[in-house]
Amino acid sequence: KDWISFSHMSVDRSLFPFDSWFSCEHRALKLSRLELNDDSSRFPQGIYSVRKTIARFLSVARGVQCFPEQIVLGGGTQFLFYLLRHLFHENSLYAMENPGYRRMYESLKMERLRLKTIPLDNKGISIDLLKQMNPNVVYVTPSHQFPSGVVMPISRRIQLLNWAAEKDNRYIIEDDYDSEFKYESDTIPSLQGLDSYERVIYLGTFSKSLLPGLRISYMILPQKLLKKYRERCSFIMSTSNALGQLTLQQFIDSGEYRKHIRHMRQVYIERQKKLIEKLKKRFGSTITMHGANAGLHFTAEFDTTRSVEEIANRARAAKLELYNLKPYCLEDHYLYSKPAFILGFANLSVEKIDEGVERLYHAIFE
Numbered sequence: 001k002d003w004i005s006f007s008h009m010s011v012d013r014s015l016f017p018f019d020s021w022f023s024c025e026h027r028a029l030k031l032s033r034l035e036l037n038d039d040s041s042r043f044p045q046g047i048y049s050v051r052k053t054i055a056r057f058l059s060v061a062r063g064v065q066c067f068p069e070q071i072v073l074g075g076g077t078q079f080l081f082y083l084l085r086h087l088f089h090e091n092s093l094y095a096m097e098n099p100g101y102r103r104m105y106e107s108l109k110m111e112r113l114r115l116k117t118i119p120l121d122n123k124g125i126s127i128d129l130l131k132q133m134n135p136n137v138v139y140v141t142p143s144h145q146f147p148s149g150v151v152m153p154i155s156r157r158i159q160l161l162n163w164a165a166e167k168d169n170r171y172i173i174e175d176d177y178d179s180e181f182k183y184e185s186d187t188i189p190s191l192q193g194l195d196s197y198e199r200v201i202y203l204g205t206f207s208k209s210l211l212p213g214l215r216i217s218y219m220i221l222p223q224k225l226l227k228k229y230r231e232r233c234s235f236i237m238s239t240s241n242a243l244g245q246l247t248l249q250q251f252i253d254s255g256e257y258r259k260h261i262r263h264m265r266q267v268y269i270e271r272q273k274k275l276i277e278k279l280k281k282r283f284g285s286t287i288t289m290h291g292a293n294a295g296l297h298f299t300a301e302f303d304t305t306r307s308v309e310e311i312a313n314r315a316r317a318a319k320l321e322l323y324n325l326k327p328y329c330l331e332d333h334y335l336y337s338k339p340a341f342i343l344g345f346a347n348l349s350v351e352k353i354d355e356g357v358e359r360l361y362h363a364i365f366e
């Protein structure tokens with residue numbers, strides 16, 4: 001039997017419009033020979049016309065207010081964070097959500113930065129604990145907290161912005177990952193769009209909405225930090241390749257991007273609805289789901305005495321690709337009381353949902 005995947009780390013490539021991507025790449029090659037064969041030192045922040053397209057798209061899609069000059073394109077969120085940390089004073093205290101994005105946690109530790117992790121409550125990062133820890137820089141994923149799935153409500157966003165505005169040298173890094181897909185309420189504006197004190201650095205990526213291999217991520221710097229970036233980092237060449245940038249620009253400007261997102265949203269809404277129905281039917285009151293009103297995954301706690309490890313082994317034996325929360329629970333802080341798993345549906349076709357849930361039930365209860 002074939003593998004079935006609940007992975008949150010892959011997209012369904014069969015649904016990616018490769019044909020329109022290729023024609024956009026062909027147009028980019030034809031129209032943009034100058035940008036392509038020019039030495040890229042002129043574009044440390046990425047190609048200007050591409051940044052203009054992204055600024056326009058972000059203002060419509062996420063209520064982000066920025067000029068193209070404020071955007072820095074990079075080959076991945078981690079690289080952009082590496083640049084960013086050189087703009088803060090060196091003994092800054094960093095904080096991030098727990099559970100949280102392990103790769104960011106490891107990046108911060110590797111840079112030997114002072115780091116605290118802050119637990120979540122049902123509205124996202126705990127504002128009381130944040131005030132107690134009093135960091136200079138806090139990294140949050142408000143659109144669909146990674147990995148718990150909590151969507152930070154407006155009230156918590158305002159509290160966070162007010163906290164940052166209270167003192168100098170306080171910044172919020174908003175990683176707007178997984179913001180493309182919302183299912184219940186309409187999209188909540190980004191922290192960046194609500195910020196009137198220049199305290200928010202906005203990070204975004206096309207890894208989820210297009211292809212992870214594209215490696216086109218972007219960072220939006222408030223004016224003060226942009227000045228520091230230009231003083232300290234402008235010798236660092238762009239790490240985001242020009243052809244990818246120019247193809248992306250064609251893909252967005254031609255309306256293909258909006259079309260793709262609209263199509264994927266319908267696909268994912270249908271998959272998620274069917275998956276949740278089947279899980280409720282099969283697991284009844286033994287399952288508790290969290291963070292299902294946005295993104296391409298949610299988490300589920302199971303009322304079982306079986307250990308996470310044993311369930312993971314049984315799932316693998318049944319060819320079910322399943323990830324649990326432990327790698328994202330930093331410093332031994334476990335978010336839920338029962339064994340919890342990440343249920344992604346970006347790579348789970350509707351036809352495989354029944355069989356996938358059966359294998360999951362077998363791994364946990366039979």
Ligand SMILES: Cc1ncc(COP(=O)(O)O)c(/C=N/[C@@H](CCC(=O)O)COc2ccccc2)c1O
Nearest residue numbers: 008009010011076077078101146177205207212217
């Ligand atoms: C919070 C957060 N922010 C940014 C990113 C990605 O940034 P990038 O460098 O611009 O691609 C991820 C990737 N998260 C990773 C999953 C979590 C993990 O590492 O286990 C990878 O996620 C995907 C990769 C491909 C397709 C779909 C998802 C992030 O979880």
